[in-house]
Amino acid sequence: GENVEQHPSTLSVQEGDSAVIKCTYSDSASNYFPWYKQELGKRPQLIIDIRSNVGEKKDQRIAVTLNKTAKHFSLHITETQPEDSAVYFCAAWVQGGKLIFGQGTELSVKP
Amino acid sequence: KAGVTQTPRYLIKTRGQQVTLSCSPISGHRSVSWYQQTPGQGLQFLFEYFSETQRNKGNFPGRFSGRQFSNSRSEMNVSTLELGDSALYLCATKSGGGQETQYFGPGTRLLVL
Numbered sequence: 079g080e081n082v083e084q085h086p087s088t089l090s091v092q093e094g095d096s097a098v099i100k101c102t103y104s105d106s107a108s109n110y111f112p113w114y115k116q117e118l119g120k121r122p123q124l125i126i127d128i129r130s131n132v133g134e135k136k137d138q139r140i141a142v143t144l145n146k147t148a149k150h151f152s153l154h155i156t157e158t159q160p161e162d163s164a165v166y167f168c169a170a171w172v173q174g175g176k177l178i179f180g181q182g183t184e185l186s187v188k189p
Numbered sequence: 190k191a192g193v194t195q196t197p198r199y200l201i202k203t204r205g206q207q208v209t210l211s212c213s214p215i216s217g218h219r220s221v222s223w224y225q226q227t228p229g230q231g232l233q234f235l236f237e238y239f240s241e242t243q244r245n246k247g248n249f250p251g252r253f254s255g256r257q258f259s260n261s262r263s264e265m266n267v268s269t270l271e272l273g274d275s276a277l278y279l280c281a282t283k284s285g286g287g288q289e290t291q292y293f294g295p296g297t298r299l300l301v302l
Contacts, residue, residue: 109288112290114293121279121293121294121295122232122279122293123293124290124291124292127290129288167231171288174245175286176222176234176237176245176247177222177234177281177291178234179224179231179232179234180231182231182232
């Protein structure tokens, strides 16, 4: 099947804390997992991605981990800042060439 | 390089009408995908065009159709509009046909009255 489950749907953290968003996918042939950030009224922007040949990737305060066996991948944001507040979407390419998105996580970082 | 552009940015239509949306990809990008974004359903895949051919299709009724031109620009058409078609329609483009980074346009916000 083609399904990406994302949790939680909303997440509120204090500035400086860490935030973790988790996704699971169903297609074992998926090999590419991007994460997008969408600020209010703007287009989704790619923030980080990971391919199935690595287990973790970091870019400054953002990291993504992938467990292919369990079909899980997660986004980790450390030292959160108010400008990190946005909706975050995970996605997975499924067989046939479609990018399927999770339902989104609304992250709120309180100063 | 210029980014992905979409026209128009906003549109108001009434039930039963039809609408055509346009997406111009980043120069050199041959793949264009379309998504419908609504608050309750998130980002739903409509279809993908690559080199003027529809390669993938989501679970939308036949009222939703599209096409791609030789310059890779793509259009999406919705006929016999329903209230539930009100949404943000996003296109996303990438250079090739594989699993690679996809870049979104700003979207067209459609309101059906």
